[in-house]
Amino acid sequence: MLSSCGDEEAKQGAETAESPQCPCTDATSADIFTVTIGATVPTGFEPTAAEEVKEKIGVDARISKDRGRIYFPVSTDKLFQVHHLKSVDNLFVVVEEYDHYQFKESKEEALSEFQQLASKLPWTNALEVWKLNGALKKKKGHRKGGSGAKVKPNSETSDATTASAEQQELPEAVSVAEGQITSDGSPDVESGTQEEATPKAKLIKFRVTCNRAGDKHSFSSNEAARDFGGAVQDFFQWKADMTKFDIEVLLNIHNEEVVIGIALTEESLHRRNISHFGPTTLRSTLCYGMLRLCNPQPSDVIVDPMCGTGAIPLEGAIEFNSAFYIAGDNNDMAVKRTVNNVCHIQKRRAEKGSVSALPIDTVQWDLCSLPIRTSSVDIIITDMPFGKRIGSRKKNWDLYPSCLREMARVCRPGSGKAVLLTQDKKCFAKAVSRMGGLWRKLFTVWVNVGGLHAGVYLLQRTGAVFGQTPEDVYESRGTVNTQVDEKQEKERS
Template sequence: MAPVITAMNSDLLKGIIPENHEICTLEATVITGLEEVAARECQEKLGAVCVLARGRVFLDIEITRVPEVLKLRAVDNVNVVIFMVKNFSFPDSREQCFERLYKLAERPDWKKGTQVWQQTFGYEGNPIAEIRPLNNEICTPRPDLDLKSLKQSSAILDNLPQDVLPPHLRQSQKDDKEDDDEKEKDGGHAEVNSKEDLNQEEKSSRIREERGPKFRISCSRTGTTHKFGSPEAARQFGAGVNEMLGWPVDLSNFDMEVLLCIDTECVYVAICLTKEPLFKRNLTSFGPTNLRATLCYNLMRLAAPQPGEVVIDPMCGGATIPMEGSQTYRSVLHLGGDNFGQAVKRSRDNIDYLIKKGRSMVVDVAQWDATRLPLRSQIVDAIVSDLPFGKRMGSQADNRVLYYRALVELARVTKISTGRAVLLTHDKKSMIRNIKRVHTLWKTGGSQTINIGGLSAVIFILYRTSLLADPTLKAEWSSKKRKHEQDDQATREVVI
């Protein structure tokens, strides 16, 4: 597992130094657990050495080569880092924290960052018309707005004073009552003041609209010791950027998104170079369990298909894995199949969509049963598949049977000694149990734990043994099938 941001060696990154005008440091976000796979792609295609952190990789590259990074297939988003400090200690006072975040706007290398951003998006004009000094007036804290989405289970709740907590987080009803009384008392004045503030913001926005790109601040914060929430940090930092550079704020129709990333002690600022995540490609017909295209690519890389080989996905769903593989490994035959007819139809629609866009792909899909494949023995070189998790599709009880039968059947169609399988699942207990049962046909080559939207999953890498078949496994399967049929027959007789 890659280290957290605080523990990574940021001294290896030379692009964040303002004096290095020709080099920039890029942050590429990846699926947690697959950082090394993404780093290998960067090394192969760009010749860049990556610094790994959990869920992201950092690399130095020439500014003119940034478009090449945007063509990588293993990363989700790409950002240019314009400031990073590992020991950004936060004071004990909330007001002092706000002041530090406000003054943080003076420290990033905005010229290099906007140069890379302008090259990527083709923004016309000079993004930085002038740089004005800060007047050291922090943005007025608005805990009623910034902390309204804070949950009772939030890790920073114990660090916040009671007088700034929203009503739904107050410990006593008395505080709630006092807060309500205060609102009733000052309700008229608050409404008038909010209208005046809104009019001033509109005037300011109109004045500054021609002075630079519209921007917004997005803050991601990890740690339990902070005395502020992410919206408050974004508000203070954004106020400093707005005052110093004169850029108008627009949270919806923005031209530039600035990222403020706060770890326990590490803080860095980046400018987003991807308006949409890079994993949003290939699909036009979505199913309930579609994988990200970047995850599909990483799975295919782990299988390492060679020219002329046959790669199958026996449970392809919407054919996300075969389609991604066919665009990156063009000299390989990719086959997908599923026992659900609607899934096969979605696969056809997705493939036709890419073909209409001019993509040439060696890929096909069929409707089949993964436990009884319509393929002759020893024909497949590699298997790459996303198995049912037992969450949205199937159940753990079903998986225990399905995984066993599928592994036996896949062993039949896979070439002995050279065949391999890369299988993704959340139900690791069922998978480990069945791998032990078929150890004569498959040997374990390792596993990788990844995070998919907060769900922990495991990638199992298996290699085909030299044993052609194991008759005991088929006998066990047949005996259990007969027993199951006998139990069903007995149940029907009792009902009758």
């Protein structure tokens, strides 16, 4: 049932004092309707993202069969809230979805169905949401390629587009019938007065991105995107363009599940905090998921002993700012990057007139001999070296036990926690077993990090007093070299 934006505000009453005002420009005439929003999230953290949606938007999210995606309903007056989610990478509005799409066995018939599908889809509401979404955010020039949903390594991606050298401004409104935009942001009403009313009408540019997973399809991603994109072009009379597109249409295929959508994010939201990147910088969305696992409380002392560019403590200092964060690394270049990223965020906050200070300190140290008091840290959260771009698998066999031992020393017995990310699963499992008197593994979240199958491990500090267990006197089989040699550093910088 449709209702006006004003009616919705009257119903919510007390919420308006705490929530941002409805972005509708004409509350009395603008109709409110509900659409389904799709979001790509770090694989493994779909339940965490669903919890955030319930917490911040107040609706239940459905976890897709295709890993790394969730879906949830949103009314148009609350569309702005989806951009405040911290666990999602990309957002799109669903045009139509099919749970059990029956693909034809032959390639020709299957592709023919894609061509016919474009004209049968209910595009109107999705395009209205796309327009509203464009009005909610600042337009920072033309959108670039790569803004579609991220694809897992075992799936295919393709764009069906035609190159164009012309650059046009992002349109503010689109006419579904004509596929054109107007200089004042209003759709054409009468074709007879089009030339007079819209002297600067421009053609919409678009691209179709196909994400396909499954081995029972007779067609490729490229073929699906090409034929479906051609049908979209014929139906709307839009112009295909690979890089300078106004609208990105998404064709997501996972076995028998088919979802058609329109992208709402120009650039993945996971790049929100970092300005100075390193060789292994974590996505902010993954950092957020790791932080939610350990549930930071007010006044907690949280340490990242291998902070890299500071992605984890930065995300924590912004989103869970009642705790205090210490970011440290043994590499001076990493420490400088962290300091620069902190300064960048503080400057950005100051320009917006908000409190610029962040509850975070940055230190250079030896991670196996931390300058921190015993039993003084509540949470340790870090991205441990995988032994690929940083360090080596051989060094990890000495490094991991030494790290876990030192982490156990500074962590509070009984209540302390550690959230550790690594792809070197065998080495980590052995190190945890050696430190069994100090750490107890609660559970593991399996994630995809740059195509690598990694684990996020939640450990609980046991109640054992440090200095009174066999693990305290553990000696490594060799000297742990935690410094990066000059050759490696040159390659990294």
